[in-house]
Amino acid sequence: MDINDKDKVNEKYFSNLSSRERAIFEGAISMGALFHQFIGTPVSLKSADSLQKAIEESIKLQPGVKKIKVRINPHILAELDTEFEYTSLTGDMLDVELHCDFKKTRAVIRMNFIPDLNYPLMYVESIKEE
Amino acid sequence: MDINDKDKVNEKYFSNLSSRERAIFEGAISMGALFHQFIGTPVSLKSADSLQKAIEESIKLQPGVKKIKVRINPHILAELDTEFEYTSLTGDMLDVELHCDFKKTRAVIRMNFIPDLNYPLMYVESIKEE
């Protein structure tokens, strides 16, 4: 069996999931991947654009990911750049919106810092049949 | 709102997911996290036990993860240790079984190298109401 023969792989390994569940599954893997791959990367106001673009282009390669928007909070960077010249990327700086499709279902997975929780939360912002 | 006040967080951010979907969501995040946090770690036959244990204990902290078993393939390590004394952890070496619960649903997420696909696949091995 070929990993790129998606019909056969789906039938053998994913027949226990609905389209909604599969879109959530693949999108969530990619969000966990994004966080743990890039947290710790040196970043400054000046380098943020290239890092955002590289995160977007790499995560867009993952299964089902159709669209992704990554924003590194420039206000946090501006403060940290002043104190230390640059800093390490943390979850608090990230706002990510990731669209993951399976068949006709699109799950929009979001991670952003929720001031009310004082925490960068990952959640499903919306999910629907298209 | 407190991030640890789970009822309020669930109501506000996760009311669009069923218990099955939520168990899949959290388990998939943790599997993506595991892969991208630890891939690249120097490893040998001698150090594999401590790395397996640290992966298990760190990923068990993630939301919903109740149980996790990580195995680094000793046969691959034995071959690579002979050639290079040690190697970098890759997906091909990993076999992970992760149990993620939400309310009465348990999703068992698996990652292992599938020889037939020549690929380390992440999938939902089983999911059920308990």
Added chain:
Amino acid sequence: MDINDKDKVNEKYFSNLSSRERAIFEGAISMGALFHQFIGTPVSLKSADSLQKAIEESIKLQPGVKKIKVRINPHILAELDTEFEYTSLTGDMLDVELHCDFKKTRAVIRMNFIPDLNYPLMYVESIKEE
């Protein structure tokens, strides 16, 4: 040429470095590796011991590393565990002492949070012919 035939590799690629310089070179690579491999790992007071041990055993595999002591600050973990149940490993929590030998020279590389600098600094704590 075999990567484990150290005399030949040294002669071809490292003849421009003194023993002091080589011990510093290898030790510094390992300290940079440690930081960027493990930053972001989920950690709590309960899991800190297994993570410390896995970091020590994996980094001890790197060229020249003879001894390493990793300590994750329990006071920071205690505070963060109370607020969020667990946290992500950051440089501020780490105190690492790494002994890297080349021939008769031992370089002791240190990383720890320096309150006076408000920064986790990497530096050569001592270096001498043994």
Added chain:
Amino acid sequence: MDINDKDKVNEKYFSNLSSRERAIFEGAISMGALFHQFIGTPVSLKSADSLQKAIEESIKLQPGVKKIKVRINPHILAELDTEFEYTSLTGDMLDVELHCDFKKTRAVIRMNFIPDLNYPLMYVESIKEE
């Protein structure tokens, strides 16, 4: 003391190193950092440019790094893209040349895959007073 008051930091923490040793120390940290931060990133022929640029811009923020050239081997990507659509970045694909200065000394640190060793080696390609 301020981390950006480089004269005071140098005097207190780095007075035991020559300019050559300091250039080697900082360059080696950055090379170890690069490897362990970015190994495992999803990459394809199409995304390689943005990843190369983000690696360059982030590592250029590290102390002493004045110039850096990162190349991800397109031949390896071309082969892997055919088989799996994309792959995970490994050390074998990387060719990095990093110029690290301290005072009048420049160390050129290199990492590239050495076919004769079957290994991606980090070494000091050249070092001199300018």
